[in-house]
């Protein structure tokens with residue numbers, strides 16, 4: 001019997017609890033009416049007389065111990081309710097919370113859009129799945145133009161009329177069909193081309209398209225608008241040049257270069273030794289395109305331009321591999337923390 005008391009004593013002393021339930025179980029086991037201690041008091045009656053003194057003393061000690069332990073555990077539980085297993089709030093975010101970063105593609109988009117918004121351009125958007133009319137025909141692409149080829153375009157389903165847009169110029173058409181001049185709009189968006197993925201090409205990328213239509217808009221207006229953009233984006237001293245080029249939807253067409261310089265070896269590499277860097281395509285909207293969109297080319301004229309966002313971001317942030325923009329590697333993205 002005495003050995004039993006000692007075992008209980010040890011059990012109580014070593015008890016640790018994690019919750020209210022544990023505490024209640026302890027009370028039920030030892031202190032409740034049918035618990036171990038009241039039962040021992042009942043058993044006390046049958047203890048042989050010569051052992052009664054020692055047993056009684058030990059039993060009283062055990063009762064005191066159990067009661068003290070109970071109130072100790074009660075206070076402990078109260079002061080640390082948050083630590084109780086039942087009270088853990090799994091929805092509380094861990095601390096400190098890490099802030100995300102803007103994606104470099106988004107940073108460039110926001111900056112370019114902001115520059116044009118300051119001179120009265122508004123943002124317009126169009127669908128990523130386009131029909132042949134908005135992506136090609138209305139933009140003066142002849143039926144046999146190679147850009148319509150399977151090799152360049154992702155078709156959607158079996159109907160050759162639907163494809164993923166290959167450029168944001170499709171948004172120009174939608175805006176001209178739905179708005180009356182004057183039109184000043186900038187259209188950022190995602191475009192798709194069937195190209196092998198490499199450091200310099202991807203099948204998904206982003207473009208920003210610009211369109212300005214009004215009476216008496218001239219090539220000089222285009223040049224000055226693009227010079228303003230280049231100086232806002234690349235710096236106030238930036239020089240530009242326009243080289244003749246060809247796009248089905250503009251006539252005349254040009255490509256704009258900015259002067260990058262030839263100070264470092266990298267400058268030589270990026271500009272192929274010329275110091276000049278191509279940054280966008282542009283031109284006067286072809287009268288055929290205006291006609292297709294319901295705008296009278298005898299009354300109105302305008303210019304358009306288009307640039308690749310990833311390409312621009314690669315120059316601005318010295319990113320050497322285009323694929324980095326799409327992999328969402330945190331080590332890459334974290335480098336832009338300070339940039340916005």
Ligand code: DAH
Nearest residue numbers: 167169281282283304305306
């Ligand atoms: N759509 C052209 C492309 O995908 C870019 C472009 C060039 C857009 C000239 C224009 C433009 O609006 O005038 O490469």
